[in-house]
Amino acid sequence: MKTLSTRLIGAGALSFGLSCALPALAAPSGTVAFLMPDQASTRYEQHDFPGFKAEMAKLCPDCKVLYQNANAAVATQQQQFNSVIAQGAKVIVLDPVDSTAAASLVHMAQSQGIKVIAYDRPVPSTPADYYVSFDNEGIGKAIATSLVEHLKATGVATSKGGVLEVNGSPTDAAAGLIKKGIHSGLESGGYKTLAEYDTPEWAPPKAQQWVSGQITRFSSQIVGVVAANDGTAGGTVAAFKAAGVNPVPPVTGNDATTAGLQLIISGDQYNTILKPSEIVAAAAAKAAVGFLSGQPPKGETRLFNTPTQLFKPAVITAQNLKAEVVDKGFANAKELCTDRYADGCKKLGITH
Structure with missing residues (x-):
């Protein structure tokens, strides 16, 4: 495992380059779900989802994107998770309400061949397929x-x-x-x-x-x-x-x-x-399209036994x-x- 540096870069050198950007991909088709945890923070509605949706439209115009927000309720998120699986989601981007409870969701999806990208919040007790977040x-x-x-x-x-x-x-x-x-x-x-x-x-x-x-x-x-x-x-x-x-x-x-x-x-x-949440949202979209294309993202390090990409803000x-x-x-x-x-x-x- 590479050692993670917790030193953030200086404000004057803000860098959001996608250093481990995926190779050029043929645009596949498929259903991707984007499940966010709450509405107490305005970022999910105003930045994360718009950023994810825009990048998906660019990388995979034939993909269907499902969006749900659990409004801080674990039971609601579980219902939404089940719902997007029923709707045919092949990749689920999950920002869990409860990181411990999310382990069972990850297991359930993976048992059906569905990839799970932990987003912003990790799932420490079980490896997701990918984790993308700020540090x-x-x-x-x-x-x-x-x-x-x-x-x-x-x-x-x-x-x-x-x-x-x-x-x-x-x-x-x-x-x-x-x-x-x-x-x-x-x-x-x-x-x-x-x-x-x-x-x-x-x-x-x-x-x-x-x-x-x-x-x-x-x-x-x-x-x-x-x-x-x-x-x-x-x-x-x-x-x-x-x-x-x-x-x-x-x-x-x-x-x-x-x-x-x-x-x-x-x-x-x-x-x-x-x-800017759009940066991480775009990285999650790239990872999702990678999974759909059979070119899973490698990550730049590992956290919680999961390939991980971290961004360092200011x-x-x-x-x-x-x-x-x-x-x-x-x-x-x-x-x-x-x-x-x-x-x-x-x-x-x-x-x-």
Whole structure:
């Protein structure tokens, strides 16, 4: 097994090249399913599926694409999995609601000769046919390290207090990898972890409720918060705002959602991770077409005994948001700089 590097590339050198792109393929036909886990994050409807659908249309115009979202329900995802098999799916791209429960789905599909591509979230307990994702452990380490460096740069003494850690869903193996990376990133910083929480279903209201309790418990001891994605970051910021804390301590994020980027613009969130989901979705489509063509993708490493392709995204803060996100077309200034965010955009030189 190749050793995976968890060091993310610098924001100025963002690279999404498909280094292990498949050879030119004859466009086959067949049915491919794209099964996503929840709607708490807007990325699946707005980025992942459109990116997958567009790449499939390009690579396999005669293929039929089935799309379902389980809305965070394990039973619903199992029903959807059974449904796409009944509809003749030959390849299933699966982002599992529950990474452990997904093992039985993988076994069931493979017993019928159906290929399963684990997407974004791995299935640790049984090998899928392929796994494509961003480097989740690297993401966790990057956002935590970025926060620690910021606290040190702004003169926050390690003796002043500590950080809260708002992790993702306990049933999501990718959240577990992010959590592992966060622990690694915080280890060398010297700031103690006051408390941490695994957020059920990644639900922002549940993150907000937990953080509200910690504000009551720790008050001014909280010098920063490592939140595992922009949704939990938004819940965290809302908790501090509701408690009348101003300014909000630096809060991390992940996914570069419009809401997350706007919180950075307003100064309420410190960082996020830019990971255009369309990139991974396109890689999943290439892999699916490879399986249909009898040319299975090799992967560039192995994780969970599964051929794996990982992408390394970049940390975004107010300092590089314009250059790396807006100027490169990953987000629209008109969409970001609405109403209460207009002044923040002006300060960052973002115009439309």
